[in-house]
Amino acid sequence: MSKPVVTNPVIGIVMGSSSDWDVMRHAAEMLERFGVAFEARVVSAHRMPDEMFAYAEAAVGRGLKAIIAGAGGAAHLPGMIAAKTTVPVLGVPVPSKYLRGEDSLLSIVQMPKGIPVATFAIGEAGAGNAALFAVALLASAGDAALAEALLKFRAEQSAAARAMTLPPAN
């Protein structure tokens, strides 16, 4: 699976299975909202280990500025990618069938000192926030238009919260 095809992605979204897409699409949709060039691929740690290492090793040369990696269960993907590249890795725990993603979260967050993975919330919120974090990284690295877009996004959320009434309208 390879979606969408872009010429010069600056953010890579990888996941262990196409079954992760329903969660990881929230990262893709957020990057689309900000107009950030990204790629999305299945790169399974345990089913495609050679491709996983090749992807990580090529990341700097391909110009990726961050890699959002989502996986479920014994979620090795973010940590193993981080082991093979200095590109920042943002880990998204995908909900699992039996342990609701708590296994994914602990697998991703408990990296031993020396190889960091920035770990986000389980599921949709984590995927969306990983993308927002990637936008913030690009903004703080000098992309003024993205910095402005991020402030606008925050202002819109504030306005929506201020407009809330109780009981909530359905």
Ligand code: RP5
């Ligand atoms: C992990 O195993 C994937 O990230 C996915 O969350 C989980 C289940 O994969 P499938 O059996 O649905 O392909 O590697």
